[in-house]
Amino acid sequence: MERWMRIAVGCALVAACWCTVDAGEGADGWTVLFNGTDLDAWNCKKGGWVIDDDKAMARQPKGGYAWSKERFGDFVLDLDFKVAEGCNSGIFIRTANLRNVVQTGIEVQVLDSFGKKQMGKHDCGAIYDCLAPSANAVKKPGEWNHITITCNDNLIQVVLNGQKIIDMDLDKWAEAKKNPDGSKNKFRTAYKDMAREGHIGFQDHGKPVWYRNVKIKPLATATK
Secondary structure, three states, X not given: OHHHHHHHHHHHHHHHHHHOOOOOEOOOOOEEEEOOOOOOOEEEOOOOEEEOOOOOEXXXXXXXXXXXXXXXXXXXXXXXXXXXXOOEEEEEEEEOOOOOHHHHOEEEXXXXXXXXXXXXXXXXXXXOOOEOOOOOOOOOOOOOEEEEEEEEOOEEEEEEOOEEEEEEEHHHOOOOOEOOOOOEOOOOOOHHHOOOOEEEEEOOOOOOEEEEEEEEEEOOOOOO
């Protein structure tokens, strides 16, 4: 009996060791990028982003962008955001060059588009200047939204507040400054040829915006 007790205790200790992971990484594969207590995973101007009473990253006046220290390629990014009235921000993904973010990253638009009936390529949830969301799923200013962005090689999906609004195949954007529907965009590199890995960023565009519960799951088995 004593022998079995020692074995049971030993197994429990081994299990505990296996369950002990990096402070930002969970056993389910998710890594916390913002935990509500510090900005250690981010590069941003000192005082430009602060943590408020909701444990959210809050942009301060002229706060600049906030960029993940790590680079990510194929992943699921999951977070909450809240906008002020008239807010214009964005979630940048796979940003290759932080000195030229607009031309080397993909922006998922964060905007006060609440109540708008006809959504365009610059509205909330859009792939900025390239693809409009299929529906207006954003909540009114001051309410929290939940967004999930999945990048799997050439495929990008955006789900906003439980509704899939973007299904994008980057390989269809085969020409610079041109969308598949024939409309123009401002990007000097065709999205098909954009980097498939880079930094994640939150855009500063003047109005207050908040981000919280930011986590990411790399897709190690993503289809290539």
